[in-house]
Amino acid sequence: MPETSRRTAVFTESMIREMSRVATRHGAINLAQGFPDWDPPAALVAAGREAMDAHRHQYAVTWGAPELRTALGAKIARFMGVPVDAERELVVTCGATEAMMVAMMTVCDPGDRVGLFTPFYENYGADAVLTGATPVHVSLQPPDYRFDPAELRRAFASGLKAFVLCNPSNPCGRVFTREELGQIAALAEEFDVFVLTDEVYEHIVFPPHRHTYFATLPGMAERTLMCSSLSKTFSITGWRLGYVHAAPRIIAQARKVHDFLTVGAAAPLQHAVVTALNFPSSYYEELAAEYGRSRDVLLGYLDRTGLPYTRPEGAYFVMLDVSRFGYASDVEFAHWMTREIGVAPVPGSSFFPYPEHRYVRLNFAKRPETLHAAGERLLRLTEAAPRPER
Incomplete structure (x- = not known):
């Protein structure tokens, strides 16, 4: 049989979407894929229904x-x-x-x-x-x-x-x-x-x-x-x-x-x-303020873990340094964290063109109750010992 194109062998499937599947498999809170866990504005949802009804x-x-x-x-x-x-x-x-x-x-x-x-x-x-x-x-x-x-x-x-x-x-x-x-x-x-x-x-x-x-x-x-x-x-x-x-x-x-x-x-x-x-300017102002509050909730828990991170200036992601846990592979660490801690991150290596295994990415596009639940689980990281050398 003929081979598939060589260009498709150069990259893998999305690690972000893969970690969403891993989160589902283990019943973990998904802070990997960047989507909110709330509905769109009610007026927008209603407009969607009206568009369907208008054929x-x-x-x-x-x-x-x-x-x-x-x-x-x-x-x-x-x-x-x-x-x-x-x-x-x-x-x-x-x-x-x-x-x-x-x-x-x-x-x-x-x-x-x-x-x-x-x-x-x-x-x-x-x-x-x-x-x-x-x-x-x-x-x-x-x-x-x-x-x-x-x-x-x-x-x-x-x-x-x-x-x-x-x-x-x-x-x-x-x-x-x-x-x-x-x-x-x-x-x-x-x-x-x-x-x-x-x-x-x-x-x-x-x-x-x-x-x-x-x-x-x-x-x-x-x-x-x-x-x-x-x-x-x-x-x-x-x-x-x-x-x-x-x-x-x-x-x-x-x-x-x-x-x-x-x-x-x-x-x-x-x-x-x-x-x-056609929403007013106040919509956009509240959007940024809401995400700012969400950021502060998640970072508050990360501060308590003592793990280094970079404070986000925009977007809704934070890069977390997990090198102290001693994993040679951030992918292996992300799977362990999803399974044992109950929070799914994205392995940071998916964002680099060279071997880089110190980071995972978390997203805070979640309701306060979701972030508090994830935060309580993240505190378990303070009890996790570095991985013993094989």
Whole structure:
């Protein structure tokens, strides 16, 4: 029999989704996969029912229902402070996952080089491989996850076609400063590089940090492909609604890629989410405040364990250093923690291109009662002895 493609042998299935399955198997609290354990706003759920009752069951316009793009363009303009042409600058996708794949395939050819900050959300490496591009990694150094400007310059000078920027960052929770973003922008202009931004956590930022939209920096609107979604903002990760926002000449090509990848996102859900895009500013303020409270609950328990971690500036993840337990494999530790402690993390190695086994990632997109229950279990880590050497 013929062999399957060589490119699929380069990466594994998602470790994040795998740990969700392990959590279910052991009855553990799932702090691995980043989804909330509460329902979306009632008005949005009602709009979903109404869209179904209105017989919105057939294909929408391939690149997004007109009323959705209009509402989305208005929402983006409100927060970015720049006008958005909803007809020529947007394509609606099946989540930000497809948005990043569309963006990368739109600007990269096989053999091109794509820069990534490390640690990185695991999909980016797979996206590059599936596109036929070569990942070029730039380190974010723990515990504060800052980059070395000299290393970043070397990466851009190596012949990048595109650079992927996740801000706020998954998995490490960094919110890049305007000065840092300016350094990236200057290199993108100097070396003529596209910047693919993943900004799905744009509204989950904790004071005093502020989110800066990369495309608003001088000269960046023409070379930025902003990938985002409505999943995290409106607690609808299963609805799979995302988008790419870019200059018209780029979107004209991105729409073709999207069309042949998925044809279009779910039509009734596109109509329904217009309701959420018209929520007032107070919704977004409360969203950030709620996640800030959730962060403080989980970090309060982690403080009691004495385990080192990096305080998240945005998004809803925390990287926890578990090296004191003596496991050579963070995957083995994650399975032990899920089974014996009753809380499922993600092995940190899934976010690095090289062997790195010191970390696990936890998420705090959970109700207070879930986080308190998980926290009480996490306190058992203080009683766990380091693994004896074999």
